[in-house]
Amino acid sequence: MYCSCFTVPFALMIIHFVYRFWSIRHPHLIPLFSKKIFVVPVACYPVIAFVSWLLLAFYFTTGEGEEIAKIILREETIKRYGFELREGWLILHHWENxxxxxxxxxxxxxxxxxxxxxxxxASALAGLTFYHIKRTEAMSLETNNLQRKLFIAVSAQTFVPVVCVYIPYVFVIDFPFFNLPVFFMDDACSTLTSFFPAWDAVIMMWLMKDYRMGLIGMFKKKKVGQPETVWKTVSSVVMPST
Structure with a gap:
């Protein structure tokens, strides 16, 4: 389950840039985001990725039996955290013996x-979106500025999974294959990954004023006005008959 969560930033990043690109280049496709024929395949992507991760962990990693890597990990866990984790390991022993x-x-x-x-x-979609924002002449200046702000916000959001997901992944999974040091990243990996969902929203609220004001408004106390008494007089005039 934890490994399959790496797929979430991939899916969100691509969806963000698809929406931004379509809003600039193919606005007639935007309604697809509210149709099941499009939403269902997008929702299935993380599910398929979860199954893929599960099969990879089951068939391609080790952790059963008394192999040397498992013994090393047990000893390291006791030294770092003061307790022994005997089972539940998924081990990628790149150079066994x-x-x-x-x-x-x-x-x-x-x-x-x-x-x-x-x-x-995602990078290709980002480049195409930026290109068409600069070159399009069909938008008003106000709309163009809004699209630029949204594009900058989505691009900034991309740095969150880069820092919280991609970099820890490369350190923990790829570096050991080349016998490179992982420094402190093996301890920080789970913490950084758990930061991803919250910081993804923080970036958007920090860059977009409307979102900031909406969040502030949720915590502001609404002013309750004093009740006022209003007197209303209705008069009728009867004209004399002739």
Missing amino acids: GLFNKPAFACVAFVDFIMIVSFSI
């Missing part, structure tokens, strides 16, 4: 492929 571990490499290569493709799609 000095020999190249093909299943571990296949697992890392597959998830790296997903990450690279997702980031490439």
Whole structure:
């Protein structure tokens, strides 16, 4: 479940840029975001990714039996945290006994492929969106400025998964294959990943004034006006008959 959560930033990042690109280049496609024929496949993407992660963890990682990597991890857990975690390990032992571990490499290569493709799609959509914002002449100046602000906000949001998800992933999963040090990232990985959902929203509220004011308004006490008594006099005039 934890590993499958890496897919969430991929999906959100691509959806953000698809919406921004369509709003500039193909606005007639925007209604698809409210139709089941489009929403259902998008919702299935994280589910398919979860199943993929589960199968990869089941077939390509180790953790059963008394292998040397498991013993090392147990000892390291006792030294760092003061308790022993005997079972539940998912181990990618890239160079087991000095020999190249093909299943571990296949697992890392597959998830790296997903990450690279997702980031490439998002980057391409971002570049196309920025290009068409600059070149389009069909929008008013006010609309163009709004689209620029939204594009900057979405681009800034992209740095959140980069810092909280991609960088920890590369340190923890890819660096060990090349025998590179992970520094403190093995401890910080879970913490940074858990920061991602909250900071994703914070960036948008920080950059967009309407969102900031809406959030502030939720915590402001509404002023209750004093009741006023209003007197209303109705008079009628009867004209004399002639």
